[in-house]
Amino acid sequence: MKQIALSIFLLISLVSFADAGNAYRFNLTLVSNSGDTIYGYLYHYTYNNIEQTYLSDTKFKEFIEKDTVTLYSSISTVLIDGLSLDFTKTEFKKTINLTNYSRIRINDYLDFGATERIFELSNEEYNLLKIKQPNSVSIYNERYAENCSLILLSWNSDSNLEKYKTEISKKIGDLSIDLIKNxxxxxxxxxxxxxxxxxxxxxxxxxxxxx
Known part of the structure; x- marks a missing residue:
């Protein structure tokens, strides 16, 4: 219930993490049955380990284990205290059916562990991203979500993140005493x-x- 509440509110959690598994980001080039070529990033969560045999067109589809997938044409990676996160926005997101593509080339892939990596932002939020590393603070309350934290990010050195952290932490603490009611x-x-x-x-x- 806590995880569901958190995901509904923020509308950015793509996966509910139940327990440990494997997570991969693939940079792909795909050629359709009609000869059109598209490029993008695919994120895949699984209990299986990637092996060399899965890097061919047919075997890769078997590894993904589903036909319909989400592809992101562009991402921006941000490093936060040793944590690498990928950000994108709606216009970079596309749903495709792998059966419509006869050739799939894996340009590279990343095993990023059982954690959340990709975050979809609004245009206004995405425009906040800068090249330099942001200032950040995290907010954690086990009663609200035992495996999740809220993170505040700012590329403006004048932003008072601690003030907002205190305000949000207090509100979460007060209302999470009876989370179902509140x-x-x-x-x-x-x-x-x-x-x-x-x-x-x-x-x-x-x-x-x-x-």
């Missing part, structure tokens, strides 16, 4: 706070690891 109030608070922070050039995300 779930809607807490989600509404965080949704409005996310919009407020974006206007103040601060990005709010939720990051989850496997239990």
């Amino acid at each position: 779930q809607d109030e807490l989600n509404n608070f965080l949704k409005k706070k996310r919009e407020e922070l974006t206007n103040d050039s601060i990005l709010l995300i939720s990051h989850c690891d496997a239990l």
